[in-house]
Amino acid sequence: MAKKKISDSQLLAPVAESSHKYTRGLVGVMAGSAEFPGAAVMVCGGARRGGAGYVKYFDQSDRATNLVLSAYPDVAPVKNFDDERINTWVIGSGKPQVKKLPESRYLVLDSDAMSLATQSHSTFTVITPHEGEAVALGFALRDRVENAKTLAYELHAFCVLKGPGTIIAAPDGTVIIDDAGGAELSTAGSGDILAGLIGSMLASWQPSNRTEVLEVISYAVKAHGLAGRAAAEELAPVVATDILDYLPYVLKNN
Helix, strand or coil, X not given: CCCCCCCCCCCCCCCCCCCCCCCCCEEEEECCCCCCCHHXXXXXXXXXXXXXXXXXXXXXXXXXXXXXXXXXXXXXXXXXXXXXXXXXXXECCCCCCCCCCXXXXXXXXXXXXXXXXXXXXXXEEEECCCHHHHHHCCCXXXXXXXXXXXXXXXXXXXXXECCCCCXXXXXXXXXEECCCCCHHHCCCCHHHHHHHHHHHHXXXXXXXXXXXXXXXXXXHHHHHHHHHHHHHXXXXXXXXXXXXXXXXXXXXXX
16 A cells, blocks of 8 residues: 655545555554443544544443443444454543553553553554643643653653644654634533544554654644634534534635
């Protein structure tokens, strides 16, 4: 398969005529819990729209699983982490019980799972904290940019520090600041969608180095912000499901 050219003129990875669901990338999701079952739906919703050909959900035989499969019959349940075809895992949104991290080329960690970042054996790891989670991880918030850079360096992961002007920092100190998203993104479930979207775009683009990984993450953050902005032009107040609804429209046009 020819290498896909990463270009900022197109947010979604191009799909070759010879593609099938596995060549387009496969995302595994472990999210949701009895306390926050809807988070699993939000993550899978974002993952379904990021370009990956297949989304699988880690089945914990609970309400979250039932919600995911009811909402998205194209998402397949799995019982373990051993599917080697899964090249990206998205783990932690909605506080599932995470006992171990799977090995995959790309790993996206959210919520409590971010504390396991240094245990990751994935080639590229991404964490997605908001400011409260950054503090919980032990990092004082004095300067958002410096804090994101420190998180990335200390945890050996790409850091997506959510908030006004989401900051994407690589472990080497490179930083991208997003200007697409606005205050409409500050709604429950929005970050879960972003985690799924990042995972799906990594799975579909299959970036091979840190520069490309940073670029692909920025695509997901931009698409998320544009979807929120588009929703805000038509609706008030914007809720997370509105962001999901507008994602395919902004991705089609960018």
